[in-house]
Amino acid sequence: MLLEAPFTEKKIRALKVGDRVEITGLIYTGRDAAHKYLHDGGTPPVDLTDSIVYHCGPVVVKEKGKWVVKAAGPTTSIREEPYQGPLMEKFKIRGVIGKGGMGPKTLAYCKKVGAVYFHAIGGAAQVLAKCVVDVPGVHMAEEFGSPEAIWEFQVVRFPVVVTMDSHGRSLHDAVQAQSEKKLKALL
Amino acid sequence: MDAKLLQQNLLELIRRTSTDLPADVVQAIDKGWRREQKDSSGKYALEVVRDNIDMARRISQPICQDTGTIIVYADLPAWCDEPTFIKAFEKATVQATKKGYLRQNSVDSITGKNSGTNLGPGSPSFHVHPTRGKTMKVRMMLKGGGCENVSCQYSLPDTRLGAGRDLEGVYKCLMDATYQAQGKGCGPGILGVCVGGDRGTGYVAAKEALFRKLDDVNPDKTLAKLEKRVMTDGNSLGIGPMGFGGKTTLLGVKITHRNRVPACYFVSIAYMCWAFRRNGVTMSETGKITRWLY
Numbered sequence: 001m002l003l004e005a006p007f008t009e010k011k012i013r014a015l016k017v018g019d020r021v022e023i024t025g026l027i028y029t030g031r032d033a034a035h036k037y038l039h040d041g042g043t044p045p046v047d048l049t050d051s052i053v054y055h056c057g058p059v060v061v062k063e064k065g066k067w068v069v070k071a072a073g074p075t076t077s078i079r080e081e082p083y084q085g086p087l088m089e090k091f092k093i094r095g096v097i098g099k100g101g102m103g104p105k106t107l108a109y110c111k112k113v114g115a116v117y118f119h120a121i122g123g124a125a126q127v128l129a130k131c132v133v134d135v136p137g138v139h140m141a142e143e144f145g146s147p148e149a150i151w152e153f154q155v156v157r158f159p160v161v162v163t164m165d166s167h168g169r170s171l172h173d174a175v176q177a178q179s180e181k182k183l184k185a186l187l
Numbered sequence: 188m189d190a191k192l193l194q195q196n197l198l199e200l201i202r203r204t205s206t207d208l209p210a211d212v213v214q215a216i217d218k219g220w221r222r223e224q225k226d227s228s229g230k231y232a233l234e235v236v237r238d239n240i241d242m243a244r245r246i247s248q249p250i251c252q253d254t255g256t257i258i259v260y261a262d263l264p265a266w267c268d269e270p271t272f273i274k275a276f277e278k279a280t281v282q283a284t285k286k287g288y289l290r291q292n293s294v295d296s297i298t299g300k301n302s303g304t305n306l307g308p309g310s311p312s313f314h315v316h317p318t319r320g321k322t323m324k325v326r327m328m329l330k331g332g333g334c335e336n337v338s339c340q341y342s343l344p345d346t347r348l349g350a351g352r353d354l355e356g357v358y359k360c361l362m363d364a365t366y367q368a369q370g371k372g373c374g375p376g377i378l379g380v381c382v383g384g385d386r387g388t389g390y391v392a393a394k395e396a397l398f399r400k401l402d403d404v405n406p407d408k409t410l411a412k413l414e415k416r417v418m419t420d421g422n423s424l425g426i427g428p429m430g431f432g433g434k435t436t437l438l439g440v441k442i443t444h445r446n447r448v449p450a451c452y453f454v455s456i457a458y459m460c461w462a463f464r465r466n467g468v469t470m471s472e473t474g475k476i477t478r479w480l481y
Contacts, residue, residue, distance in 0.1 A: 020231055070248060071249055073251055073252050076333055099370075099373070100369075100430075101370070101371075121429060123460060124239040125243075125251050126242040126246070126249075127235055127238050127239040127242060145301075159235060163431070171228075171430075171431065172370075175425070175427070175431070175432050186420050187348070187362060
């Protein structure tokens with residue numbers, strides 16, 4: 001299904017675990033440095049209300065005066081587990097894109113705030129880079145360095161799967177529980 | 188020997204390794220894709236993976252933005268000494284980084300500073316051996332951080348797993364490692380395994396086992412049987428591509444062994460992601476590439 005900006009609470013609450021979604025609109029990258037900065041009380045350089053944050057350290061180069069994304073796969077999300085939930089609540093972030101899933105703290109905030117976790121396909125750097133059609137801006141590049149900067153990505157039909165929804169469900173928990181049962185039977 | 192030609196060939200080896208997955212890996216991914224249920228998230232993940240592989244090859248760009256630890260194995264004949272080879276590979280690495288085949292991926296562990304060239308202590312990671320033959324053989328692998336983080340080492344006996352110092356104990360470790368990794372290592376994954384050795388040599392040998400082709404059969408019948416069993420049972424866990432659930436959790440299991448001291452029994456597991464970037468070449472004294480190994 002398609003999900004287009006603005007990413008309102010209503011649209012996000014309608015999503016369920018297992019939904020395959022193609023995102024179109026403006027999203028922001030943010031990884032370790034950005035999350036820590038915001039958690040420590042830093043002012044966001046962009047308005048994060050009803051936004052989607054992408055855990056990604058892209059390879060971006062300037063060609064003919066324009067930013068071009070060369071590779072943009074997701075990075076492991078669990079590193080942001082201490083920060084993600086409180087930031088979702090504080091800034092009304094409606095979605096996070098990453099890989100590997102997140103923990104119980106983030107899941108609880110997803111329910112409370114009305115937010116979801118989107119799983120992108122890890123390693124698919126080229127397919128995902130192709131979905132970034134424009135880079136209108138970049139923030140904190142001086143302070144954080146290029147991969148850690150907050151990049152504005154205009155994406156079209158960016159493919160993800162909802163693996164944690166705003167109703168307390170997590171595909172990661174379900175797959176883990178089911179595989180644990182199977183493992184115990186085998187051992 | 189023509190040092191310039193050597194460097195040029197090594198650059199091409201790096202380019203191909205980063206942008207073009209070997210045929211045995213692509214076949215294993217295709218097989219997994221065919222096996223996954225129609226309209227499932229697991230099948231969808233492998234569809235994106237397949238598109239990504241084709242696209243990276245076509246436009247000659249890295250398959251994954253994490254171009255990983257650069258692991259190099261070289262068998263050097265008399266016509267090329269070690270310093271000459273390392274110099275040439277380092278130059279090729281710097282060039283490959285400038286051309287974007289490799290990300291700036293080497294960070295000083297104390298200062299946190301990125302060298303920007305992929306060179307630095309232990310980077311690339313070289314394993315160089317002299318050979319009596321006339322042919323130079325160079326194999327390399329790019330191993331990303333996600334799958335390296337889920338690699339692990341067990342010391343047997345292990346009370347939690349009820350794993351003793353025998354092949355049944357090894358089996359339990361491999362199943363547990365597959366379960367623990369879930370989708371976090373960008374599965375479907377490949378397990379490179381070493382039974383025995385010390386903690387250091389065990390991990391090195393486990394990674395070296397990943398140079399075997401995915402469709403080969405271990406000449407050691409006991410290990411071949413164990414590999415098959417872990418493949419079947421690992422895939423039955425239902426973790427699936429990216430941990431989305433599904434039938435394809437593992438693409439391969441490759442087990443080797445090293446002698447151990449009586450007091451130790453390590454099982455070292457190098458987990459490799461689906462973006463299994465490895466390749467190799469042989470070169471003659473004229474500097475010509477005589478064969479691509481994968």
